[in-house]
Amino acid sequence: MAKNFTTREENYSQWYNDIVKHAQLAENSSVRGSMVIKPYGYAIWENMQKVLDQMFKDTGHENAYFPLFIPKSFFSKEAAHVEGFAKECAVVTHYRLKNSEEGIVVDPDAKLDEELIVRPTSETIIWDTYKKWVQSYRDLPILVNQWANVVRWEMRTRLFLRTSEFLWQEGHTAHATEKEAIAEAQQMLEVYADFAEQWMAVPVLKGTKSPNERFAGALDTYCIEAMMQDGKALQAGTSHFLGQNFAKAFDVKYLSKENKQEYVWATSWGVSTRLIGALIMAHSDDHGLVLPPKLAPIQVVIVPIYRKQEQLDEITEKVQGTIKALRAKGISVKFDARDTHKPGFKFAEYEYKGVPVRLGVGPRDLENGTVEVARRDTLTKEVMDMEGIELKIEALLAEIQENLFIKAKDFREENSRKVDSWDEFSVEIEKGGFLYAHWDGSPETEQKIKDETKATIRTIPLDGDEEEGKCIFTGNPSSKRVVFARSY
Amino acid sequence: MAKNFTTREENYSQWYNDIVKHAQLAENSSVRGSMVIKPYGYAIWENMQKVLDQMFKDTGHENAYFPLFIPKSFFSKEAAHVEGFAKECAVVTHYRLKNSEEGIVVDPDAKLDEELIVRPTSETIIWDTYKKWVQSYRDLPILVNQWANVVRWEMRTRLFLRTSEFLWQEGHTAHATEKEAIAEAQQMLEVYADFAEQWMAVPVLKGTKSPNERFAGALDTYCIEAMMQDGKALQAGTSHFLGQNFAKAFDVKYLSKENKQEYVWATSWGVSTRLIGALIMAHSDDHGLVLPPKLAPIQVVIVPIYRKQEQLDEITEKVQGTIKALRAKGISVKFDARDTHKPGFKFAEYEYKGVPVRLGVGPRDLENGTVEVARRDTLTKEVMDMEGIELKIEALLAEIQENLFIKAKDFREENSRKVDSWDEFSVEIEKGGFLYAHWDGSPETEQKIKDETKATIRTIPLDGDEEEGKCIFTGNPSSKRVVFARSY
DSSP states (O other): OGGGSOOTTTOHHHHHHHHHHHTTSEEEOSSTTOEEEOHHHHHHHHHHHHHHHHHHHHTTOEEOBOOSEEEHHHHHTSHHHHHHHGGGOOEEEEOOEEEETTEEEEOGGGEEEEEEEEOSSOHHHHHHHHHHHOSBGGGOOEEEEEEEEEEOOOSSOBTTTBOSEEEEEEEEEEESSHHHHHHHHHHHHHHHHHIIIIISOOOOEEEEOOGGGSOTTOSEEEEEEEEOTTSOEEEEEEEEEEETHHHHHTTOEEEOTTSOEEEOEEEEEEEETHHHHHHHHHHOBTTBOOOOGGGOSOSEEEEEOOSSHHHHHHHHHHHHHHHHHHHHTTOOEEEOOOSSSOHHHHHHHHHHTTOSEEEEEOHHHHHHTEEEEEETTTOOEEEEESTTHHHHHHHHHHHHHHHHHHHHHHHHHHTEEEOOSHHHHHHHGGGOSEEEEEOOSOHHHHHHHHHHHSOEEEEEETTOOEEEEEOTTTOOEEEEEEEEEOBO | OGGGSOOTTTOHHHHHHHHHHHTTSEEEOSSTTOEEEOHHHHHHHHHHHHHHHHHHHHTTOEEOBOOSEEEHHHHHTSHHHHHHHGGGOOEEEEOOEEEETTEEEEOGGGEEEEEEEEOSSOHHHHHHHHHHHOSBGGGOOEEEEEEEEEEOOOSSOBTTTBOSEEEEEEEEEEESSHHHHHHHHHHHHHHHHHIIIIISOOOOEEEEOOGGGSOTTOSEEEEEEEEOTTSOEEEEEEEEEEETHHHHHTTOEEEOTTSOEEEOEEEEEEEETHHHHHHHHHHOBTTBOOOOGGGOSOSEEEEEOOSSHHHHHHHHHHHHHHHHHHHHTTOOEEEOOOSSSOHHHHHHHHHHTTOSEEEEEOHHHHHHTEEEEEETTTOOEEEEESTTHHHHHHHHHHHHHHHHHHHHHHHHHHTEEEOOSHHHHHHHGGGOSEEEEEOOSOHHHHHHHHHHHSOEEEEEETTOOEEEEEOTTTOOEEEEEEEEEOBO
């Protein structure tokens, strides 16, 4: 199945598109920039949602739902925010169609007094709501998350990575103190990092964004940053400390224990279906998608190998015990007995779709009480005893999960290096990867570096050592290295 | 807490609004017709989603996601469909804002060539997609569902019952034969009826809609219809047999086993956040919300009764075993040790929020090894031994669930009656409830009855007996009684 597909070497970008298409994850729709997420791709998103939702609940958050539409005037209330989002908004101006001689047209009599923006993010509508919810310190904190669709009118789109509409979660919390809000933003960064590393098997750098890359309206943006196989960076999640910006814009105050009116402190944090793009690009190979077992919709597929119906019946009966034993361990299993396709076709299909473990069972296996176990990450095969196979598979899935993480981490280490001069930087940035370099802290310097090399500061690492140095671009003093890279 | 709230007798409509507001289920937003679903209301929706989603998967369906925006021209392709939805569409006409002297305005240079409709339902965009997915009979059936938000521009809105934006699921299936599609539509009706009766404890009539009440584009609409406490009907779920209408509109054909090109057969089916409105109006009383245990976010609340911190500590320690034992049974428990509110306030709060079982534990209970058990449905209290209380509570929750269903069913039976003449009908319809009457099968007759009485045919019952009779309005012959009522 994979034979006609592009390799990473040949054309990395096409390789990615091929996987999204042929592994049946998503496709472009007839609506410019909007994607259709197909069942197999959506099943990955559902697995992500399930885990993240539980992590949010375990840290005290509740889900709620706020309107899709935001009155235009709300955007104007926070200056940086409107600046950041105004250029990419879908605007609703009318609320009715009608028949005319030219067919169905927008009814000019049904024009809205105030235009509505399809939410690109929900800070404004949510803080307009929190105003009604908060009177005293007793009403705080508010720890709320929503799972929703958002729209940002992108001119150049790529499936999962950048689409006009995408799915995400957005947490919006309100706190009595600055300290508590910062702690919340940091806590959610840790939740995201745990999810990326423990579930997606994607190693991430934790850090903050430079002012140029900060969320529109935030005082500080915490982020997790991952490296893709082409050496480019992908921002996988962000958690913003918003200070009192939105509280001031929407006049949200609380009566403190000391009986004083104070503005409320805020955070917001989100991850999106973009994570599926990160998952694909972190692990997949020239044979197709590779999925970490913990998020794979199908963890184990069993393919019967047979010529006659009696053989299929015998195999079907034989594997029932294994299927049951695997499911009892919470492992998702598919037994593919379709008679419309040959085993070889099925092998190629599941390999391409990244199913972590494939079991092949044929007449000879029945005789010998064996099964052929193939693992997707290493593409190796081994014949094992069918008896007690569930224990070996359970261990194997854990091993694959770990192996993917180590492999991705090794790749990142191999492609991360320190650079100390502009000449070196200009050469190294062309090779891809993360460059740890000194920067003088000025937005102008970052912009100039971006203009010349297309590289930006992906993150200022939280665990970076203090180190005296000179900015690679200006030579001005710097106390810490930051991470430069080209990015998605 | 409930003392200042309106009773059903005084003002049924206000009673409903009070419950939605004061039980903190939802509120109106600053966006006309759009609601904010608050955490407690959203938790009910999450419970509904979890159960329904599993039911859909158990019947072979997968989830996917399709675009929010639909090109205007798609609507024109199915004549009845555009007729049904054109009058209530949110229309996106521009994709950018800009700064001007008057502030932030819509950028006239960013006008879309073709307007986009915010989906009121997704048949058109989905069938445009299915065209790419279907070539041969091997590609069928497609059994897909999506959880999504939709927008219908309603002029008069009520929280949960009718809002411009609401949350729902919409199943869209494609089949090789008419028989299979009808079987699917009927199967999903059964799923909805099971959910309503077994989980919501709301008895429903299963039937089909008359042509006037059919979905725009359907050949047949199956529905479940429930009775609210004011005697009005509420449509709680619909499942449509769409015939080949959308396949023809979007040219979706498949190559049959007999090597012939055939149009594909379709169904669609959905339930929405409206179910929360049904839940409220089916069970609640003048003391507030009453929730069926199987969908209650909090099934058991434990309220400590104490004066001194030592007493609270002692109670807290004592109830740990009970909390653990209840949770081991999958029962959700909240222990409310807030020191900001008195026990009396908490009792009233949980009563108003419809928590099925409340446990009160005070110093005397500690001495005696007892606990006060209050059930929300009957408002009765009983002192029981704390030892082994989890078994009694488990049984009690099942009893409350059943009791709510029986009560609602009895109410429906008491308010359902046969009527055989127009005079009788005109009098009885004013009293509310379901009227079983003969109808001559003509849409014009139904329309005239509606114009005179505001009553419509809610359903043509699937299990109704064949019975010769005369139409109450025209006297023309009829072979079966249908159900008339006023409705939400």
